[in-house]
Amino acid sequence: MTQMQRTVLAAEAPLLQVRDLTKRYGARIGCADVSFDLWPGEVLGIVGESGSGKSTLLSCLAGHLAPDEGQVIFATASGPKDTVQMDEPERRRLSRTDWAFVHQNPRDGLRMGVTAGGNVGERLMAVGARHYGAIRDTATDWLGRVEIDASRIDDRPSAFSGGMQQRLQIARNLVTGPRLVFMDEPTGGLDVSVQARLLDLLRGLVREMGLSAIIVTHDLAVVRLLADRLMVMKSGRVVEQGLTDQVLDDPQHAYTQLLVSSVLQV
Amino acid sequence: MTEQAYNFAYLDEQTKRMIRRAILKGVAVPGYQVPFASREMPMPYGWGTGGVQVTAACLTPEDRLKVIDQGADDTTNAVSIRSFFRRTAGVAVTEATAEATLIQTRHRIPEHPLTEDQILVYQVPIPEPLRFLEPREPETRKMHSLEEYGLMHVKLYEDIARHGAIATSYDYPVKVEDRYVMDPSPIPKFDNPKLSDCPALQLFGAGREQRIYALPPYTRVVSLDFDDHPFDPSKADHDCDLCGSGDSYLDEVITDDAGSRMFVCSDTDFCRSRRAAGHIGRLGTPVGDAA
Numbered sequence: 001m002t003q004m005q006r007t008v009l010a011a012e013a014p015l016l017q018v019r020d021l022t023k024r025y026g027a028r029i030g031c032a033d034v035s036f037d038l039w040p041g042e043v044l045g046i047v048g049e050s051g052s053g054k055s056t057l058l059s060c061l062a063g064h065l066a067p068d069e070g071q072v073i074f075a076t077a078s079g080p081k082d083t084v085q086m087d088e089p090e091r092r093r094l095s096r097t098d099w100a101f102v103h104q105n106p107r108d109g110l111r112m113g114v115t116a117g118g119n120v121g122e123r124l125m126a127v128g129a130r131h132y133g134a135i136r137d138t139a140t141d142w143l144g145r146v147e148i149d150a151s152r153i154d155d156r157p158s159a160f161s162g163g164m165q166q167r168l169q170i171a172r173n174l175v176t177g178p179r180l181v182f183m184d185e186p187t188g189g190l191d192v193s194v195q196a197r198l199l200d201l202l203r204g205l206v207r208e209m210g211l212s213a214i215i216v217t218h219d220l221a222v223v224r225l226l227a228d229r230l231m232v233m234k235s236g237r238v239v240e241q242g243l244t245d246q247v248l249d250d251p252q253h254a255y256t257q258l259l260v261s262s263v264l265q266v
Numbered sequence: 267m268t269e270q271a272y273n274f275a276y277l278d279e280q281t282k283r284m285i286r287r288a289i290l291k292g293v294a295v296p297g298y299q300v301p302f303a304s305r306e307m308p309m310p311y312g313w314g315t316g317g318v319q320v321t322a323a324c325l326t327p328e329d330r331l332k333v334i335d336q337g338a339d340d341t342t343n344a345v346s347i348r349s350f351f352r353r354t355a356g357v358a359v360t361e362a363t364a365e366a367t368l369i370q371t372r373h374r375i376p377e378h379p380l381t382e383d384q385i386l387v388y389q390v391p392i393p394e395p396l397r398f399l400e401p402r403e404p405e406t407r408k409m410h411s412l413e414e415y416g417l418m419h420v421k422l423y424e425d426i427a428r429h430g431a432i433a434t435s436y437d438y439p440v441k442v443e444d445r446y447v448m449d450p451s452p453i454p455k456f457d458n459p460k461l462s463d464c465p466a467l468q469l470f471g472a473g474r475e476q477r478i479y480a481l482p483p484y485t486r487v488v489s490l491d492f493d494d495h496p497f498d499p500s501k502a503d504h505d506c507d508l509c510g511s512g513d514s515y516l517d518e519v520i521t522d523d524a525g526s527r528m529f530v531c532s533d534t535d536f537c538r539s540r541r542a543a544g545h546i547g548r549l550g551t552p553v554g555d556a557a
Contacts (some may be wrong), residue, residue: 089412096416111420118423118474126416132426132492154427 013075015040015180015212016061021070023053023060029236030056036231036241040179043206043213045227045244047259049222050082053236055184061214062101062182074098074180096126100173104185106165110157114128116143116168117153123176136240142171146201152191163194167201174205181206181213187222199225220263224248232256275322275355281305285323285478285503289469292480297442298410299393304476308350313343314372315473317389318350321370324385324469325351330358334364336489337515337532344372345504373436375457377514377536380466382483388451390472393479395439395449415447418490426495435500440487447490448479455489456501456515462487504529509540 014037023030031053038044043110046054059065061085063073072083083091095101105108110119120139121129129135140150146167148160157165166186173181176235186202187195206213215226223230223244232253233242240253251257273279280314281303288302307315311551325331331351339361347370360366363378370387372488380386396406399417409415418439425433442448450461451470461468461481470482481487491497502516507528514536516529528549531537541550 088408092412092414114420114424115427118420121423122416122420125419126414130419130493132423133494135423136427188421 013080014038015042015075016214017071017073017080018061019071019073020061021057021067021072023065023067029053030065031060031233032161034238036215036238038180038212040212041210042151042229043211043215043227045223045230046214046216046233047218047223047230048233049218049259052233054233056236057233058182058214060100060186063095064101096123097176098179098180100176100181102145102166102169102173102181102186103182104188106157106162106169109169110165112156112158115154115156116148116160119157119168119172120175123172127176138175138222142175143168145205146171147197163190163198166190166198170202170205173210174211177209179212181211183213183215183217185217185219186215187217187219195222202226220248220260232259268520271378272354273325274532275325275351275357276307277305277319277322282323283317285319288478289320289323289480292469292478293467293482295446297446297448297479299477299479301476302478304473307416307461307473309346310365311474312371312391313333314347316471316475317370317372317387318347318471319473319476320387320469320471321347321351321368321450322355324368325355325357327355327357328369329367330360330365332360332363332377332535333367333371334369334374334376334533334535335372335390337376337536338534340534349546363533363535366539373452373454374515375453375460377531377533378466378539382465384466386464386466388453388468388470390449390451390475390477393449393470393472393475393477395447410446413445415441418447419492422490422495426492432491432495432498438497441490442481443486444488448487450487454515455497455500456499458487458489458497459499502529505547506537506540507529507547508550509537509545510550511537511540513546 016038019035021034023033034057049056060067067084073080074083117136117139120142121135123134124138140153143150143153148164148167157168160168187198201223217223227244230244230247232239234255240247240256248260252262285302288300292300293295295430305319307318309315310331328436333344335341338344351357352359352552363376367383368385372389394406396409396417399421400406422432423453436454437449437452438458440448440450440461450458463484467483470479489497502518504516505512506514506516508530511531514533517532519528521528
């Protein structure tokens with residue numbers, strides 16, 4: 001997608017509008033009063049330390065957790081709709097067509113007893129594909145796009161390395177051409193060279209497919225590479241947000257300054 | 267004769283009422299698994315406790331009962347259930363498919379076409395077709411209620427990827443009236459086409475799993491498949507060695523330790539009536555001459 005097309009898309013309306021999203025666990029808060037807009041083609045990074053509420057926020061956005069207050073308005077094909085109020089069949093349909101969720105641990109997002117081809121094909125079959133040959137061709141194509149050799153199509157993910165499992169999970173999620181991808185620490189648990197390749201791949205796919213993405217991570221290098229915009233969370237609240245380079249190079253909030261200065265410089 | 271210590275057909279009337287309510291709900295929503303309060307029966311789980319309870323709830327004193335196990339009338343399971351109802355209900359029993367009004371079956375549908383006056387009761391070990399793909403019960407219920415059946419095709423996909431064809435040969439998943447995906451109990455897939463548009467009422471009982479489901483007469487039942495790998499109701503490529511039938515489902519029987527084998531109809535009543543009508547297969551003898 002060219003820069004111009006992206007600008008045109010961005011000119012329409014936000015893909016996702018989040019308003020005052022709050023989730024409490026009893027008396028404690030998971031996340032509180034989170035509001036932001038996500039525009040088509042934009043990648044938003046959410047950073048913060050462990051327990052700052054980033055994963056809770058992501059689960060609320062993706063419909064895995066029911067928030068206590070607030071709205072998550074998604075621009076569906078038939079106009080903007082609040083996914084919190086949406087009935088479950090509709091939300092689940094969204095989550096296997098327009099949305100995708102990449103888990104930190106590929107074991108959570110893959111079916112370990114099913115071959116790589118079956119894993120990629122599941123979403124296709126879930127939306128009605130019934131031609132084996134066509135499903136297999138698409139699966140082969142997608143394995144190629146995430147740099148997995150086509151000869152591994154009939155192997156189970158348990159025979160794959162960690163990095164391959166993560167790439168397979170990404171292929172499985174992107175095969176139906178979603179518009180919004182939620183990623184929870186997509187590079188967690190991978191060694192640095194595999195991380196770098198995965199980030200390269202993700203960046204390529206996001207640009208090529210014009211995806212919007214929300215990436216939760218504690219790794220500032222990941223957001224520096226991938227994210228257009230950044231949100232910094234602490235104790236369940238957003239303490240700072242802005243363009244990625246701006247936030248990382250000129251942090252305003254004390255916590256962000258701490259976070260940025262905590263990164264080891266090699 | 268009926269043993270006086272028991273109510274008619276063993277179960278008490280309130281229990282039968284509860285089971286009938288589940289059956290009626292099952293008939294109203296074809297293919298939907300209705301939970302019911304399964305009772306302890308005087309036989310082990312896996313021997314047809316679900317089927318027996320459904321049969322008990324449907325039996326009337328005028329009924330004529332037939333029980334088959336893998337198509338045979340004379341195997342342990344069939345014999346013991348038949349004598350159970352003869353003793354506790356005092357109903358007439360038969361081995362002839364056409365004469366029976368109620369047929370309890372384990373893993374086969376009789377070859378003889380069924381009629382509107384008959385009820386076919388299946389013994390079901392695991393009623394949930396999605397069970398081995400999704401172990402969580404709340405999740406499978408949700409998948410049924412939201413019609414999310416993509417996973418079922420993943421199973422068939424895996425079959426083709428590994429074996430080159432859909433290797434599932436029994437327990438082959440079906441879709442009922444374009445709505446519920448149903449486990450037809452472990453009948454061979456050869457029998458699947460007989461489920462559809464059947465004039466008889468078909469009831470499925472799973473005792474351990476406490477589920478009843480049903481196919482009302484003339485319900486449309488479609489076996490799941492892929493466009494380029496269509497459903498194939500296969501059977502052994504032989505004729506029956508006793509009656510010569512070329513279109514019935516066959517069992518392979520090893521006859522010695524030198525590798526000889528014979529193929530015989532799994533439906534014993536069908537095979538016997540064909541032989542009585544004069545059909546003789548490769549190894550068959552005319553009825554009456556048999557050793």
